Amino acid sequence: MLDIAEELHRWCLRGRPFAVATVVATGGSAPRQPGAALAVDGAGTVIGSVSGGCVEGAVYDLCREALDGHGPETLLERFGYSDEDAFAVGLTCGGEIDILIQRIDPAARPELVRALAAAASGEAAAAARVVAGPAELLGRALLVGEGDGWEGSLGDPRRDRDAAAQARALLAAGRTGTVEIGADGSRCGEPVTLLVESSVPPPRLLVFGAIDFAAALVRAGKFLGYRVTVCDARPVFATARRFPEADEVVVDWPHRYLDAEATAQRIDGRTAVCVLTHDAKFDLPLLERALRLPVAYVGAMGSRRTHLQRLDRLRENGVTELDLARLHSPIGLDLGARTPEETALSIAAEIVAFRHGGSGAPLTGATIPIHHDTPPAALPRRTGDAVA
Template sequence: MLNLMPSLAGWRPAASGERCAVATIITASGSVPRPPGTSMLVSESGEILGSLSGGCVEGAVVASALEVMADGGTRLEAFGFSSEDAFAVGLTCGGELEVHIQPLDGSAAGLGALRKFAGGDPERPLALIRRIDAGSGKTELPAVVVVPDPGSFRAAESAELASLLGLDALNLDAEAWREALLAAAAQLEPLLRGGRTGLVRLAPAQGCSGVPARGAQGTEGVVQPTEPVTLLVESRLPQARLLVFGANDFGAALVPAAKLLGYRVTLCDARPAFSAQERFAAADEVATGWPHRYLAAEAAAGRIDSRTVICVLTHDPKFDIPLLQEALELDIAFVGAMGSRRSHRQRIDGLLEAGVAPERLARLHSPIGLDLGAVTPAEVAVSITAELIAARTGAAACIPLRDGSGPIHSLPAGGTEPAISHQPALNKEQASQEIAWT
C-alpha cells in the first residue's frame, strides 16, 4: 500500500471520508507485473486509485472490492493463467497472484490513519502493518498500524500492534501478553528494519487449545479461533548507500549504473584534481579525502548501515589496504574490490599482515563483478551491478569473478584490443593540487 501514499492525499474519496476497499497483492510467483505489497483502492462510488496488473485482473478485483464493501467481510482472490478457459480472468504473462481485499473506511483506524502520511516525501521512512487472516474483518480491530520510523520500532512496546493482534480481547496475563508481542517482534522487526515487504504468520496467542476470552460485555467463555494470525508488512527506508572509492573511468561508469538500481551514490577519492571532474556530477555526493578516514567518519556518524555497499575501484594498495581493513569490520551488505587475480592475492596478503581475520576476508568480493567477459569501464560497471543484484537476491545463475580462475579480461573475437578511454592528463595547475602521499 506504500505505492499509493504519494497520490492518496489528492484522491477525492479519501479526502471526503468515503468508504473504500483496498486490494493488495500478498503473494506472487512466476512472471507478474507488480510485486507483493502493491495495492489498489476502490471507493464505494467505483473510483479507483492504483493498479495491480496493468489491466489483466483489475475488473475482477473491482467487482470483488464492491462486494466486500457491501458485506463488510474480506476476500482472498487467486489469479493465474488458464490454458483451458480462454475467457478466464488471469495473467496472460503466465504468473500467479493472490490478492487480499478488505474494507477500509475513513475512520482513524482506517484511511484516517494514513492520510496524515500521504503525499509526503517518497523517501521518508514509513511502514504499514496490516492483518489479513480471517480475523482481520473484525470491526473492533484496527485496519492498519502505521510505523513512522521502521528502523527504531519496538514491537514488544507497541499498544497499536497489540490491538491489531487482538490481544485486548484475550484473558492474558502480563507475561503471556509480552511473549505474544516478542514472538511478533522476532519476525516483524527484520522486515521493518530491512525496508522489505513480506508476510508474517504467528501462532494464536492463546495456544492450540484456545483460551477463554471476554465477550462484548466482558463475559467469559468465548473461545477464540486457533488459526494463525497473518500480517502483511510493508516497509520503506531511505535509499541504501553505495560508496564508490576511486575517481577513475570505472568509477565514472559505475556511478550512474548504481543510481539506476536505486542507490544513493557517493564518490570518494583522495585526489582533488580527480574527484572534482564534471563526469562525477551524477553522484549524490562527491567527497575528497583519504578513503579509510572518510569511511570511518561516516560510520562514526551513523551514516553506514546493514544495507550499505562499498565498491573499491582505486586499485592502489596505499588506498585499498587501510580502506578494506576498515570496511571489513563494518556490518554492511557488500564489500568488493577491483583488480586482477595477482593484485587480489597481494591485497589478501596485505590485509592479513594488517591483522584482518581470515573469516573477515571471506566477506570480500574480489575481484569484484560477475564473469561476463567485461572489458570496458561501462561493461565492468554492468558486471559489478550484476553481482550486486545477485548478492542482494541470492541468485546464483552467474559466477562471481572471485570464484573463477584464469584471466579476467580476454580479447574479443578477432583478437582486436577494445578501445578503452584513459584518465586525461593533468595540467600543471591540477598536478599542484595532488596531495603528498605520506
C-alpha cells in the same frame, strides 16, 4: 501498497478515496512478491502492478467495484494458473497469488495515510494489515515506526501489542512479509495473519575512486534504487560537476570516511562498498575496514595479479581468511565488459546476484530457479474472505 506510496500519498492529500489491491501471499512461480500493489481512484486512474499483466484487468474491475459500492469494500481473492483456456483470468506462469482488495477513504484511515506519508518521504515505518483470520478483522491495520508506540488498532490491546512487536521486528530487518499471531494476542486461539510492509530509507552504495568507471556505476546504482556516495581524497577529481547523479560527493581519505560513517551508524547490512581506485595507498586501509563491517557487499577493481598482491598485503595487516572470503575481486561478473558502462553493468549485476543468491549463469537451458528471493510467504487459510 507502500511500493506505490508516493502517488497514493498525493491522492490522500487531495482527500480522494481509492481502492488498493495488494499481493499478500504467493505460491509457485508468482511474478510479484507480497507487498506489490495496484491502486485505482474514482476517475479510473490506475497505478502499480500485482502480476506483471496476467490478472491486472480482473483486479482493476474488483477495485472499481469496491470503490463504486457494487462489491465488498474489503475482499481477499486468489488467482491461480489458467491452463486450458488461454483467455481465462489467471497466472500463465503456473503460480498462485492471494490479493487483498480494499477501499481506502483517507479521512477514515489515518494510520494508512501516515504509513504512506512515511514511505513517500523515506522514513522508517511498517504497516501491518490483517489479511486472514476472523472476517471482522480483515483489512484492519496499525503502523509502527522507530519508536515504541503504534498508530491504529486491530481491535484488541493485546493483539495490537503482539502485532506491533512483529511489525517492528520486520522493520528492523527491512523486510516485507507475513506473520501469524493469535486473535487474542497470544499464540492460542484462531490465528490472524498479518501482511507487514516495511518502508526503509534506500540502501547505500559507496563508490570509492572518482574515475570514469565510477560515473557509470553511479548511474547504475541510482537505477537500482541506491543512495549513492562517491568518495575520493583528490579534490580535483571528486567534484559534483563530474558526478551530477550522485547523492553526495565527498573529498576525504576513503578509510577515514568509512570509519566516520560506521561510527555514525549510517552503514548497515544492505550497504554495498565498491573500491575502484586500484591504488594500494587508498585500497588497503579501506578494505581492511570494509571487510570487518557487516555490510552486504565489498568489491574491489583490479587485475588478477593486483588481487593476489592485495590479498597478501591484507593478510600481512591481520585480515582473516574468513573476512577475505567476503571480497569480490576482481569486481563484477564475467560479461566481457570493456567500456565504463559495460563495467558498471557487470558490477551492478554481481551486486544483485549476490543479494538474491543468484549464480550469474544464463537462464537459457538452465534448471535453476529464476527467482532467488527468500521463500515466499505461504498462502494463508481462506477464512472470512469478504467484509461488506
